[in-house]
Amino acid sequence: MHIKNQETLKKENQSLVLELILSESPISRAEIAKRTKMSPTSASRIVASLKELGLIREVSLSSDGLGRKALYFIPDEMSVISIGAEITPHDVHIGFVGFKGKLIVKETVKYSDNDPHAMANLLYQTVEDMIHSNGLGNKKIVGMCVGLPGLIEHKVGNVRLSAQFDWHDVPLAKIFSEKFGFGISIDNALKLRAFAEYNLDEELVNKNMAMIGFGTGVGSALVFDGEIYRGENNFSGEIGHSIVDPYGIACTCGNIGCLQTYISERFLLDEASKCSDITTMDELVEAYLGEEKWAVNILNKAITYAAITINNVICVNNPNAVVLSGKFIVNYSVIREKIIAKYQELLWSPIENTFDLKVTRLGSEGTILGAALSVQRYFVKNLDV
Numbered sequence: 490m491h492i493k494n495q496e497t498l499k500k501e502n503q504s505l506v507l508e509l510i511l512s513e514s515p516i517s518r519a520e521i522a523k524r525t526k527m528s529p530t531s532a533s534r535i536v537a538s539l540k541e542l543g544l545i546r547e548v549s550l551s552s553d554g555l556g557r558k559a560l561y562f563i564p565d566e567m568s569v570i571s572i573g574a575e576i577t578p579h580d581v582h583i584g585f586v587g588f589k590g591k592l593i594v595k596e597t598v599k600y601s602d603n604d605p606h607a608m609a610n611l612l613y614q615t616v617e618d619m620i621h622s623n624g625l626g627n628k629k630i631v632g633m634c635v636g637l638p639g640l641i642e643h644k645v646g647n648v649r650l651s652a653q654f655d656w657h658d659v660p661l662a663k664i665f666s667e668k669f670g671f672g673i674s675i676d677n678a679l680k681l682r683a684f685a686e687y688n689l690d691e692e693l694v695n696k697n698m699a700m701i702g703f704g705t706g707v708g709s710a711l712v713f714d715g716e717i718y719r720g721e722n723n724f725s726g727e728i729g730h731s732i733v734d735p736y737g738i739a740c741t742c743g744n745i746g747c748l749q750t751y752i753s754e755r756f757l758l759d760e761a762s763k764c765s766d767i768t769t770m771d772e773l774v775e776a777y778l779g780e781e782k783w784a785v786n787i788l789n790k791a792i793t794y795a796a797i798t799i800n801n802v803i804c805v806n807n808p809n810a811v812v813l814s815g816k817f818i819v820n821y822s823v824i825r826e827k828i829i830a831k832y833q834e835l836l837w838s839p840i841e842n843t844f845d846l847k848v849t850r851l852g853s854e855g856t857i858l859g860a861a862l863s864v865q866r867y868f869v870k871n872l873d874v
């Protein structure tokens with residue numbers, strides 16, 4: 490029988506208590522003991538050790554509405570900082586994030602060369618500049634994660650395929666880690682965004698959540714039991730290439746009639762270019778609002794397929810919270826309202842009232858927040874201080 494030594498046990502208990510304080514703060518010592526099923530003495534000892542490490546703080550708050558004060562614990566937001574980054578087709582976004590998801594500072598840098606080594610240099614230089622210009626040099630920075638669209642084998646740090654950058658089997662985490670001199674993880678951007686949404690929206694606590702993104706691509710991401718659901722290779726949720734019409738339009742993947750050919754920006758603009766000289770989504774939506782027939786046809790079809798996607802994701806996964814995100818949802822309220830109205834019309838009746846439907850609350854920082862939070866999660870679970 491394997492007997493855990495004292496040191497391992499202590500670290501595990503520290504992780505357990507710290508996770509609880511992160512998710513439930515402010516929380517009292519008695520509540521910590523109750524929730525972790527530890528004796529009050531053990532809970533006190535662990536809380537004291539976390540305080541000594543500077544990871545948590547004590548605050549005195551009114552406990553009963555009568556003005557009586559009691560002691561509660563909260564994470565020290567500046568004690569642990571992680572870096573989250575997102576690579577999009579023209580920009581790199583980088584954020585430094587404090588414990589519990591507070592965005593301390595964010596930068597966006599444009600790039601023209603998407604060679605992975607050039608990108609590693611750009612990331613490195615920007616991170617260095619941000620550390621110096623914001624006086625973060627003496628802080629505990631626990632790691633960095635980079636999110637991007639595509640099939641990302643996060644365990645081995647490999648980009649299996651990212652169509653937006655034309656990357657095939659790029660060992661991106663290794664290239665970045667060599668430049669930085671410490672381990673950097675990579676992950677699918679939508680999965681990270683879903684992780685941030687789950688952790689930063691109090692209404693989603695203990696929910697089983699599906700996020701569906703409509704924008705440059707179409708995807709879904711699940712956070713079930715507090716963890717990102719990944720499948721075998723981290724490819725779970727890649728609904729963009731589910732085939733909806735085998736006699737439809739040719740997709741970039743080589744198949745015919747993939748879902749994304751009806752919804753994603755690139756295909757909608759391709760379709761629009763056959764009827765008009767517009768080049769942007771803003772122009773397409775404007776033509777739609779102006780009731781130009783070709784634009785109405787293209788977008789009504791996209792709205793219907795988006796509504797079908799919502800129905801199908803719910804049918805397959807049975808979540809109790811569904812969060813809509815992506816450019817179409819966030820930037821174009823008219824399209825959003827039409828998608829929501831259409832899905833209500835199409836929804837399979839037995840699953841009505843089994844979930845709440847929400848629109849993302851996170852702005853453009855969603856992926857960097859999720860990336861930074863995933864690093865902190867790893868830090869807390871493998872506490873080594």
Ligand SMILES: [Zn+2]
Pocket residue numbers: 729730740741742743744747
């Ligand atoms: Zn496809």
